[in-house]
Amino acid sequence: MSAFHYGSLIKQARQRLRMTQAELAACWPRDDGGVGVSLGFVQMVEAGKKSVRSERTKRGLCDLLGLEPWQLGLSDFDPQDPTWHPRGRCLLDQTLDLAEYTIQRFEAIYRRVPLPVAAADARAVHQLFAFIKEHQPPAARQEQRFLRLYAQSLIIDAVVLIGYERYEQALTCFREMRRVAEQLGEATWLAHALVGSGIEYHRAAYFQRQAHASSWSATMQEALQHLEGARDYSFQSSRSVAAYVHAYLARVYSAIGDCSRFERAIGTALRLAPSSYGDGTDFVYHPLSGILAEESFGWLELGQPEKTLALQRTISDQIQRDGNHRLEAWIRVDWARALMMCREVEGSLAEGRLFATRARELESPQMQSRARRLAEELRQRFPTVQAIKQWVEELEEENKCKKQSEEEV
Template structure:
């Protein structure tokens, strides 16, 4: 049987134990009056006649206690400007949410953590309202689910920056469950990638590789943007596992694909990918360190600095000196390593990211553990960090997440 509004009207009438005759007496007229024949009610309920006047349909919903969304109407009534815009504004609200999510990702590149957190909090409130007020069909809509998955991803990123790594992993797994439920390749690939990245952070290399390879495989169903970012992160985890050949293949695939695209260099947000070309180069730089090729990392210095400046990415500008610090340390160039480490720490402070700052402490601990604690520049680095606060919590986290 084909669905029509009469089905909903009949079901509502029967649930109220109301007869067709009783409803006929109360039936609203467009003219403002009430009353129709019982035959008319019967014809409407059987789909032989249709209600075309929205005011009549609204008044009928009020009599029968029918939620407006069940008959394709919204809580918003054009004749009453004081009503709340419900499903009528659904598309507009989700478009606004999508725009805010993309702006928040852009904030992530150019502003400190405080501003990113504020934007994410605003989005959380918006989606809390949507989940509470929107009818079930809206909450199950694929577009809503995709956007909500991206909000989980943003929240997880904030968790990472605040060193809440377990909570971040949990949110990425929630994102993955949503992606699997709607079978959305881009969201699925990104969720696998993020889970793999967190597992790498925990030192679980084999699991990390498995998830990153799943992300790469899903990227073939998605877009080139997804292919670039998943290959870049897969290269990272291959390098962390010491698989040099696979690292080189994956990072070269990411770079070739990125260079074949006019709009990848600036992370335009296609499929919610904001990992621009400087980010791909940064994964290459990091990978060279992990496979013990520090000279290759230093050879990339000018190229990465130029690309970061072109994109205005202050987060990557803050992080990349850590690569140089590690490279100089591997080469026994301790003064240069400390100088790069100090640059990294000072920029990390401006980001307001405990996660970033903790890596400066880790760098110093590594320098000292390799026997350079008596060098004057190293002592000065130690004094500077000691004056910044207690390291105990940071050391504990380093023990739990060794990468």
């Protein structure tokens, strides 16, 4: 065993955060500034069979796992800290380096870890940009990089806000992102901003329609206008951005019952997606399994659940290849709804329960609310099935206990 063995400490911190070794491996900070190592490497470190020698890696692990520097043999002085001026580089350059690293780490872990773990990185980035705007306004040579990273920070802010069901605040982030994108004058960022806003208008319309509000149609048209605008900008960007935009445009076409345009948009997304789709090119981290999930959702909206069920194996296999644990949970809603529409009660209930379990594990209020709505949909469709009544009651009691706990805190 190495004389410099911090593996047991790393293991304890990981377990405290309820991360698996595979999840830690995916977001492990490397000495070259990237993230991700093999599962075997993490296992050997925790077993003391390999040591961690890189100071950059150790400091990254401290940030990731909530450890103090001294616990991994480091001093409080950090040469990666933006307040230090190595080799004449200015303070803002170093701060932007740190912001970029933290954004990349968020994207590496978001699909795999509980929401509060990913939210910690988003919060750190948010605080960095609040500090920059107040204390370190960028010089002309730094402005483009600052604006691009700031736009990325707004996306991850919105992603976390959506997870906590703060939809209006998320929409505000996308509106601010559009302002930044217009300042940049770059089609890629204008497309991203319009996609984000369009998705939120679609979500609002979806809730309005469920509440039988007459305003839902106008809101859905707003969503369509934003996403078609994003499509137009995407033609001036990369294949990855165009594929991403068309996947979400397909969602809105299905919501308004336009089967022809839905099929054309989802087919375009699948054709355009390059083999490297989702690798972060032009800030597209949306994986191929995400495009397939939009197809699955669309067929449900169009009243063709058998086509959703026909995609199960394809989507499951792609989710495994992408390591998309969050979608592995969400896709259960599609399957539960499809089986419900086909009147396969037991199968629908089983998928719903699996989704609710994963929602608890990922600690996502948005997912937990969706589980309750799904249970209520099942109860209304099959009011005499005792097992469904029992599940509804379980979820209601769980939610009641959660609210009481939050009030006590």
